Amino acid sequence: MLTRMSISGGILIFLILVLRFFTVQKLPKRLFVLLWDIALLRLLIPVSIPVRLPASHVTTAIRNAENSVLVLHGNEIPIAEASSGHFKIQNILFLLWLLGTAVWSVVFAYRYWKECGKIKEALPLSPKEENELRILARIPGWVSLKKSDQILTPVSFGFIHPRILLSSVIPVTDRTQLKYVLTHELAHVKRMDYLRKLMMAAAVCLHWWNPAVWVMQYLYSRDLELSCDEKVVSYYGEESKEEYALTLVALAQMKSSTYWFSCGFGKHAVKERIEAIMKFKKTTVLTLAVAVLLAGTAITVFAKSTTTENLNKENMESMVITPTEEVEKADSPELSDAAFVASLKEAVSNNKGARFSPKKAVSENEGSWGSVKYESIDDGQIPRTYLVTYNFKGKTGTYSGKAIYGLIDMDSGITFSMYTEDEKDSVYLRLDGDTITEITKEEYKKLVKENQKQEKEADE
Amino acid sequence: MGIKLFDSELKVMETLWKEGDLPAGEIAKILQKETGWNRNTTYTVIKKCMEKGAVERLEPKFTCRALISREDVQTYKTKELIDKMFDGSKQQFFTAFLSDNSLTEEEIRELKELVNRLK
Numbered sequence: 001m002l003t004r005m006s007i008s009g010g011i012l013i014f015l016i017l018v019l020r021f022f023t024v025q026k027l028p029k030r031l032f033v034l035l036w037d038i039a040l041l042r043l044l045i046p047v048s049i050p051v052r053l054p055a056s057h058v059t060t061a062i063r064n065a066e067n068s069v070l071v072l073h074g075n076e077i078p079i080a081e082a083s084s085g086h087f088k089i090q091n092i093l094f095l096l097w098l099l100g101t102a103v104w105s106v107v108f109a110y111r112y113w114k115e116c117g118k119i120k121e122a123l124p125l126s127p128k129e130e131n132e133l134r135i136l137a138r139i140p141g142w143v144s145l146k147k148s149d150q151i152l153t154p155v156s157f158g159f160i161h162p163r164i165l166l167s168s169v170i171p172v173t174d175r176t177q178l179k180y181v182l183t184h185e186l187a188h189v190k191r192m193d194y195l196r197k198l199m200m201a202a203a204v205c206l207h208w209w210n211p212a213v214w215v216m217q218y219l220y221s222r223d224l225e226l227s228c229d230e231k232v233v234s235y236y237g238e239e240s241k242e243e244y245a246l247t248l249v250a251l252a253q254m255k256s257s258t259y260w261f262s263c264g265f266g267k268h269a270v271k272e273r274i275e276a277i278m279k280f281k282k283t284t285v286l287t288l289a290v291a292v293l294l295a296g297t298a299i300t301v302f303a304k305s306t307t308t309e310n311l312n313k314e315n316m317e318s319m320v321i322t323p324t325e326e327v328e329k330a331d332s333p334e335l336s337d338a339a340f341v342a343s344l345k346e347a348v349s350n351n352k353g354a355r356f357s358p359k360k361a362v363s364e365n366e367g368s369w370g371s372v373k374y375e376s377i378d379d380g381q382i383p384r385t386y387l388v389t390y391n392f393k394g395k396t397g398t399y400s401g402k403a404i405y406g407l408i409d410m411d412s413g414i415t416f417s418m419y420t421e422d423e424k425d426s427v428y429l430r431l432d433g434d435t436i437t438e439i440t441k442e443e444y445k446k447l448v449k450e451n452q453k454q455e456k457e458a459d460e
Numbered sequence: 461m462g463i464k465l466f467d468s469e470l471k472v473m474e475t476l477w478k479e480g481d482l483p484a485g486e487i488a489k490i491l492q493k494e495t496g497w498n499r500n501t502t503y504t505v506i507k508k509c510m511e512k513g514a515v516e517r518l519e520p521k522f523t524c525r526a527l528i529s530r531e532d533v534q535t536y537k538t539k540e541l542i543d544k545m546f547d548g549s550k551q552q553f554f555t556a557f558l559s560d561n562s563l564t565e566e567e568i569r570e571l572k573e574l575v576n577r578l579k
Contacts (some may be wrong), residue, residue, distance in 0.1 A: 117504055120498070120500075121466070121468035121497070123467055123468060123471060123495055124496060149467045149468075150466055150468075245575045249571045271571065271574065274571060274575060278575060
């Protein structure tokens with residue numbers, strides 16, 4: 001699932017990258033921050049709420065949920081005894097990923113801890129000086145203002161108790177420059193860019209093997225700077241452009257150390273920043289329209305990929321669930337979908353009234369067929385296996401070629417229903433031990449009711 | 461001799477010079493008022509002072525004693541600080557090649573020209 005998140009996130013990153021390459025000096029920088037935000041969410045949120053879904057999908061989703069409960073319940077054992085080569089590779093890859101994530105988490109945590117320490121050691125300014133600066137750049141009381149000799153350029157840091165730090169090694173003495181610098185840092189604080197950097201770090205830890213995510217981390221923090229530059233210029237008016245650009249040049253003369261979490265000033269690609277500042281124009285209707293259009297597209301892509309994501313997730317769940325030896329034998333990836341369906345149907349009819357054996361889903365693409373093994377484990381007895389052929393697209397099950405609408409296991413009392421397009425042509429099944437019988441809808445309903453009654457009594 | 465201290469470390473030393481030997485807890489209380497540091501921060505700074513040999517810790521109650529006098533302290537010179545921090549960042553092997561390093565005078569001239577050209 002993480003792979004899918006990473007790949008769809010990667011595609012989004014790539015698209016933003018292409019867009020950025022061509023239009024970075026033409027579109028508002030805030031747009032790029034927004035686009036990166038979307039990509040970041042894509043990377044971090046495993047299951048997101050689909051924006052709009054037709055009613056039928058919702059029903060499917062609910063039924064799927066019911067099914068998955070059963071699936072998960074019945075398959076603890078097969079997962080535990082997974083032994084085939086395919087799963088070994090998956091396990092190794094998973095362990096590798098885990099190791100990388102652990103290593104990067106430690107690296108980032110260490111860096112964070114170091115930076116945190118430096119910043120906490122900052123000293124207060126003299127009350128007079130602090131007051132002056134607060135008035136100069138309109139810094140509100142909830143943002144603390146300090147100085148430190150362990151940084152070279154001003155930085156902002158923190159989320160709950162944000163602070164802006166000035167460097168006492170290379171003090172910015174020019175009042176005008178100071179005003180711009182502080183306004184820039186304040187913009188970071190107000191936009192919670194610090195939180196963005198933290199989340200980005202988390203995304204890098206999780207997706208460390210994806211180069212696109214590293215590229216994104218670099219450009220994200222760069223665009224955060226550009227976006228705050230934009231804010232400064234729009235705040236002080238276009239006349240301030242030149243002054244502000246020269247401030248950047250002045251600050252760029254100071255060698256700056258790189259911070260991973262703090263939002264530093266005068267770090268990234270000064271040239272690009274200066275160009276962006278000098279080319280700044282008030283947002284026109286046209287750029288706004290383009291921006292809205294692009295953001296809308298990105299959001300749609302985001303929503304769409306999550307929807308398919310959900311499908312894929314279920315798909316994968318069903319796939320992962322049947323790793324037994326028998327399954328491996330039945331597994332022949334070259335089999336066409338049609339041939340597989342035929343063989344499954346045959347298997348089902350041969351097994352009519354007899355013991356069910358597990359088979360494995362073969363084809364991975366949506367809409368293909370597979371079978372899912374259900375096992376009920378009750379009172380520590382030997383797990384019993386049910387076979388239901390399974391259509392990933394419609395989430396339907398078949399029995400002897402007919403769609404299953406409901407299934408009840410008389411011994412365990414487990415019932416489950418599947419989604420079928422047409423109830424008329426579907427069957428209801430009753431399981432007694434290894435025997436399976438077709439029953440009518442009325443019989444099924446009666447059995448379910450009785451079953452529920454018994455459960456209630458048992459509870460009482 | 462000359463031990464080089466950061467401002468934060470100097471702050472701890474100043475407290476010790478002013479008040480004499482003090483338990484770490486007391487220093488934390490004083491500095492909480494003066495600088496807004498929390499306990500842990502103060503302890504970390506005290507530890508750094510100890511590592512630099514400016515402070516020793518005595519029992520009981522982690523009493524801290526200044527080992528050096530005001531005359532022994534040197535502050536870092538600006539250039540040293542810059543080199544110190546910059547070297548630190550150079551070692552950040554993964555970001556080093558991404559971050560723009562210091563600019564040469566030539567580059568700064570170019571940037572200023574760029575501003576003028578785009579004006």
